Structures are given as structure tokens and as C-alpha cells.
Amino acid sequence: IRTLGTVLTNLCKTNRTRNAAVLVNIMREKGCRLDSFSYNLLLEGFCKEHQIDAAYEVVDQMAKDGCLPDAITCSIIVNHLCKNGQLNAASRLLKSMGKMCVPNVAAYTAIVECLCKASKVMDAEEALSEMMRKGCTPDVIIYTTLMYGHCKAGNLDRAFELFSEMEQKGCVADMVVYNVLLSGLFKAGKLVRACRFMQQMVERKFAPNVVSCNALMDYLCKAGNVKHAYTLLTWMTKGGCFPDVITYNTLMNGHCKAGEKEVAFSLMDEMILKGFCPT
RNA sequence: ACAGUAGGCUCGAUA
Numbered sequence A: 001i002r003t004l005g006t007v008l009t010n011l012c013k014t015n016r017t018r019n020a021a022v023l024v025n026i027m028r029e030k031g032c033r034l035d036s037f038s039y040n041l042l043l044e045g046f047c048k049e050h051q052i053d054a055a056y057e058v059v060d061q062m063a064k065d066g067c068l069p070d071a072i073t074c075s076i077i078v079n080h081l082c083k084n085g086q087l088n089a090a091s092r093l094l095k096s097m098g099k100m101c102v103p104n105v106a107a108y109t110a111i112v113e114c115l116c117k118a119s120k121v122m123d124a125e126e127a128l129s130e131m132m133r134k135g136c137t138p139d140v141i142i143y144t145t146l147m148y149g150h151c152k153a154g155n156l157d158r159a160f161e162l163f164s165e166m167e168q169k170g171c172v173a174d175m176v177v178y179n180v181l182l183s184g185l186f187k188a189g190k191l192v193r194a195c196r197f198m199q200q201m202v203e204r205k206f207a208p209n210v211v212s213c214n215a216l217m218d219y220l221c222k223a224g225n226v227k228h229a230y231t232l233l234t235w236m237t238k239g240g241c242f243p244d245v246i247t248y249n250t251l252m253n254g255h256c257k258a259g260e261k262e263v264a265f266s267l268m269d270e271m272i273l274k275g276f277c278p279t
Numbered sequence B: 001a002c003a004g005u006a007g008g009c010u011c012g013a014u015a
Helices: A002-013 A017-029 A036-048 A052-064 A071-083 A087-100 A105-117 A121-133 A140-152 A156-168 A175-187 A191-203 A210-222 A226-238 A245-257 A261-273
Strands: none
Touching: A002 A017, A002 A036, A017 A036, A017 A052, A036 A052, A036 A071, A052 A071, A071 A087, A071 A105, A087 A105, A105 A121, A105 A140, A121 A140, A140 A156, A140 A175, A156 A175, A175 A191, A175 A210, A191 A210, A210 A226, A210 A245, A226 A245, A245 A261
């Protein structure tokens, strides 16, 4: 029974949810009842594979088995609705779920992210306040998401304000928040501030990683500085940040736009040699 | 009490 959970996890995470579902049916016939963990695994798996009908069947089956959807079940559904452009449906579900279970941060985060990507940052702010009014404590992830929205809208001041607010509330900053702010600075063309910020990151024991380097590289390319971007490739490796597919994409794109097709092609070869698949 | 489930960052492609 305990291994069943592990098997299901593996199947669902490798796009073989269908197989997991078959397994579950067999187990059920043998009189084995699933818990919400397992149902959530199936639900998430089907959602990821865009097998919406199958996903609904899971929810039905769950009800038939007398297993109540929990906060995680709801957040899985809300998240997938958001990611598939069904924001309204997602908000409605979130509202109705408030009656069944405690509103939860993950579901709100999905909503906030969706609003931010649609450039509706004010609505995103409102979603966060609503969540707090309902007694749910914001965490570092939802703050990061909202900060991302403000950076995207070019409102760095608000992003940094939220950063302090977050720390005052005792949320511990992680690498992702730092990267959101950093790339916000780059996107706004604030190179000097960005460099100072990277210093602070180092002081706080969050030395820039590949994602940070990629953001810098993109900035350099877009600022027409492909030469420097290219040298960053070796520097980052020396600093212990190993280039990934995105690094190469960024560089190749930069060189193409700068009319340096040969360099772009040699980068392509280099990346294939390193075992990366071009996207 | 100690297996397994949900949400956030960098390029590009899609709309």
C-alpha cells in the first residue's frame, strides 16, 4: 500500500497517468480505498496531460468513494484553470471552495500569477488583500509572484516595497525572489542598481546562479552588447554557474539579431556537444 | 511522529 503511492507518483509524473488510473482500478476491485493524496496525484497528472475528461472522472470517483476534496485538490484545479486561460472559472471555484475548506495560498498564487501575466497587477494586489482578509497568511511565493507582476509593469518601487513588507512579516527570502527583482532591474535598464543588488545577494549568501546570469546575459544582448554577453559565458563557468539551454538560446538569439550568424551557429554546435537539445 | 500530492524567477516559440 505504501509502495502503491510511490508507484503512482512515478507514473503520474512521467505522463503515464493513464497507467496509474488502470492500476488504481485494479486496486479498487480488490477492495483497496485510495486516500486524497493518491486522488490528487491522478488529478494533477491528467490536468498536466490535458486529459480534462479524465480529470473530471477522478473528481467524480473521489466523491463516490466518499473522499472529500481537500485544499490541495482545489488548488490543483484552480491552477490548471488559470494556466488554461479560464481565470473566471478559477475565481468562481476559489470563492465556492472558501465554504468547504480553508482558502489556501497556492490557489491564490495561481490567480495572482494569472492576473499579473495579463498585466492586471491592481487586481492581483486585490486578490492578495482578499486572501489576507480571509485569514490566510501570505508566504514568500505569493509575494514573489506579485513582485514579478510589478516588475513586469515597470513599477520597481512597489516591488521593492513588497520585498521589505515580506521580510518584516518574517518571510524568508529565497533565490527566486532575488532573481525576480534582479531581472526586474535589468528589464528596466537599471544596470548600476542591478550590480549593487547582486552584491547584496552575495552578502546575503545568495550568490547569483544560472538564472541570474541568464538575466544579465539577456540584458547585455538586448543592450547591443553581444561581445560582453559572449565573454560572460566563460566567466560564469569559472564562477561555478554552468550554462544551460536558456543561456545558449539567449546568446544565439542575441547574435542572430546582431547579424552575427556564424557565432550563433558555432554556439549551436557547442551546445549540442554539451548534450543540450536545441529548442 | 518520520512514503508519496498543489502555487513563484531567466531566453525563445506559440496566442
